[in-house]
Structures are given as C-alpha cells and as structure tokens.
Amino acid sequence: MRVLFIGDIVGPSAVRHVAERLPALRRDHAVDLVIANAENCAPSGSGMTSELVGMLFAAGVDTITGGNHSWDGAEAEAILGHPCVLRPANVPASLPGRGIVHLTVADEPVTVLNLADADALRLADAVDHATPLWSAWEAADRRGTVIVDIHAEHVIHKQIFAHAVDGAAAAVLGTHTHDPTLALRILPGGTALVTEVGMTGPSSGVMGFDPTNFVEGFKQDTPFALPLPLPADSPIELGAVLLDIEANHTQEISRIARMNGSPRGANPAETATHEGVARHF
Structure with missing residues (x-):
C-alpha cells in the first residue's frame, strides 16, 4: 500500500496548488491513499471552509x-460532520467531530x-482539556494498518x-x-516517524503567514497578542511524505518536495523530488 501524507495546508492558494497537482502525483507515484492536514486552509489561515474542503476531496x-x-x-461544525474529516481524538466527546x-x-x-x-490544544478556544496521548491511543478502535497524525508542539512528545x-x-x-524536519526514520518495529x-x-513569512503582526507583537514582547495575520503572498511549497506499507x-x-516556481513548462511530476529515504530491512 502506498500512502501520501500532505502536511498543514495553509490558505486557499495552497489548496489550489494541491488540487492542480494531486491527480498527477497520485498517478505517477501509484498512490492508494491520500491524507492531508487542512486545518489552516481557510482564507484567514485558521480553520476550513466547505468550498476548500470540497476542492481537496x-x-x-x-x-x-x-x-x-x-x-x-x-462552518466548522458542518465540516467536522463529514465522515472523512478528522479533528484530534483526545478532546472531550462533546466537541463536534471525530478523531x-x-x-x-x-x-x-x-x-x-x-x-x-x-x-497544541491550549491554542484551541473550544478545548478546555485534553486526554493524555497514551490514554487516547489505548482507547482507539484500531484496525489493520494504523496511521497517526500527531499535531504537537514538541519534538520529544512525537518521538516518545x-x-x-x-x-x-x-x-x-x-x-x-x-517547518519540515530532515530526519525520516523507521523504528525497529516498523513504525515510520517524521517529527514534522x-x-x-x-x-515566505512565519510558518506561511505574513510576518507583520508577529514582528510587531514580538517587539512589544507579546508576539501572539495581535490578530493572526493572513497567509503570505509567495510561491507555494509542498510538504509531503510518501510511505510504502505492508x-x-x-x-x-x-x-x-516541490515548489510552485518550477521551471516554465515543466511537468509537475517531473519536478517532484525525493529528499531523504528511510528503508526497513
């Protein structure tokens, strides 16, 4: 089974980038399953819209x-009602969505x-507490091949x-x-790990966002006090990993990895590059 996982999609331009290029990626890499984190795809960079989620599907x-x-x-509640749109599982069951x-x-x-x-969940106004990761893992109904998106602030939490x-x-x-991490690992038991x-x-910008408000807040020693800025206006970079699973x-x-600034006339599939490979022996 070949799985393509696409990292945090930031803004409508990134959605369009994925929508234009994904059919060729699926075909050229014989992909069986595509998973994408899209919680930043809205025009504001926070949340999702039905139109953009529909484009991705x-x-x-x-x-x-x-x-x-x-x-x-x-539109959050309606979007989270879709059976293939997930939010973190380790939050109160009263919140909309499934994990x-x-x-x-x-x-x-x-x-x-x-x-x-x-x-990470402290940044979510809707979440007043989170279930510990291990408890959530043990409680999960896991069947067959299990793929985990762990949305986390700290490298050490992801590695542990x-x-x-x-x-x-x-x-x-x-x-x-x-910000993608360089190391791609396959642990001794066969679990692939990439911490970001x-x-x-x-x-360009800060995590794909225009840096202005971040910088002004930083100078005032309150880097996150100002409104979250809009996604930056610059070429789109692709953050994704491809997995072969048995x-x-x-x-x-x-x-x-590929950027929108590919050579003029280049086929998207031709400009895809594999950077770093981990294999299980």
Missing part, C-alpha cells in the same frame, strides 16, 4: 486531518487516527509517542510546527 484527498484550528470558523476513521484501501483495513498534544507505539502503528507523522512533515503553503509496517518513507 474532488482532487483526490481521501481523509483530512486537523489540530488546534479544527473548530475555527463559522478516527476506518477505511478500506487496496482491499485492506486502514485506521487513520488524529491526535494532538496538550500544548512513536517509540511507545512502535510495531503497533505503521506511521507516526508530525504536524503543527510547519512540513506545511504545504506560502514559502501489513502495518512501513518498508520505506521518502519526502516529496
């Missing part, structure tokens, strides 16, 4: 995951589980969690901090 995304911005925006989905991919059962650490579930999950894929897949969004064990994980 129409382009070939199979499951959308989220994080602390999952409940942002006027797990079961799929059949290439005639095999697959579980996609969305989790977030407490520090991955080692704790090594052999029981095919992949633990980090999101939230937007990276964002799919504007290549029997809930990852055989290979590689990074796919």
Whole structure:
C-alpha cells in the first residue's frame, strides 16, 4: 500500500496548488491513499471552509486531518460532520467531530487516527482539556494498518509517542510546527516517524503567514497578542511524505518536495523530488 501524507495546508492558494497537482502525483507515484492536514486552509489561515474542503476531496484527498484550528470558523461544525474529516481524538466527546476513521484501501483495513498534544490544544478556544496521548491511543478502535497524525508542539512528545507505539502503528507523522524536519526514520518495529512533515503553503513569512503582526507583537514582547495575520503572498511549497506499507509496517518513507516556481513548462511530476529515504530491512 502506498500512502501520501500532505502536511498543514495553509490558505486557499495552497489548496489550489494541491488540487492542480494531486491527480498527477497520485498517478505517477501509484498512490492508494491520500491524507492531508487542512486545518489552516481557510482564507484567514485558521480553520476550513466547505468550498476548500470540497476542492481537496474532488482532487483526490481521501481523509483530512486537523489540530488546534479544527473548530475555527463559522462552518466548522458542518465540516467536522463529514465522515472523512478528522479533528484530534483526545478532546472531550462533546466537541463536534471525530478523531478516527476506518477505511478500506487496496482491499485492506486502514485506521487513520488524529491526535494532538496538550500544548497544541491550549491554542484551541473550544478545548478546555485534553486526554493524555497514551490514554487516547489505548482507547482507539484500531484496525489493520494504523496511521497517526500527531499535531504537537514538541519534538520529544512525537518521538516518545512513536517509540511507545512502535510495531503497533505503521506511521507516526508530525504536524503543527510547519517547518519540515530532515530526519525520516523507521523504528525497529516498523513504525515510520517524521517529527514534522512540513506545511504545504506560502514559502515566505512565519510558518506561511505574513510576518507583520508577529514582528510587531514580538517587539512589544507579546508576539501572539495581535490578530493572526493572513497567509503570505509567495510561491507555494509542498510538504509531503510518501510511505510504502505492508501489513502495518512501513518498508520505506521518502519526502516529496516541490515548489510552485518550477521551471516554465515543466511537468509537475517531473519536478517532484525525493529528499531523504528511510528503508526497513
């Protein structure tokens, strides 16, 4: 089974980038399942809209995951009612949405589980407390191949969690901090780990956002007091990983990266590059 996971999609331009290029990526890399974190895809950069989520599904995304911005925006409750749109599972059940989905991919059962650490969820106004990650993992109804989007502030939380579930999950894929980490690992039990897949969004600014408000707030020693800025206006970078999985064990994980500023006339598939590969022996 081949799985493409796309990191945090920031803003409508990034959605259009994915929508234009995903059909070729699916075809050229023989992808069976596409998962995308899209909690930042709204025009404001916080939350989602029905139109943009629809574009992603129409382009070939199979499951959308989220994080602390999952409940942002006027359409949040309706969007989270979609069976293949996830938000972190380790929040009170009273909140809209679900944190797990079961799929059949290439005639095999697959579980996609969305989790977030407490520090990321402190940024969500809708969440007053979070269930510990290990408790949420143990409570999850896991079937077949298990893929985890862990939306977390801290590298150490992602690494510890991955080692704790090594052999029981095919992949633990980090999101939230937007800046891709270099290391791609396959742990001894066959669990792939990347602590940050990276964002799919504007290549300039702060985490894909216009830096103005961040900088002004920083100078006042209140970097997050001003309104969250809009996504930056710059070429889109793709943050994604490709996984080859057999029997809930990852055989290979590689990074796919490409920017909108490809050579004029180049085919999108030709400008895809694999950067760093981890294989399980």
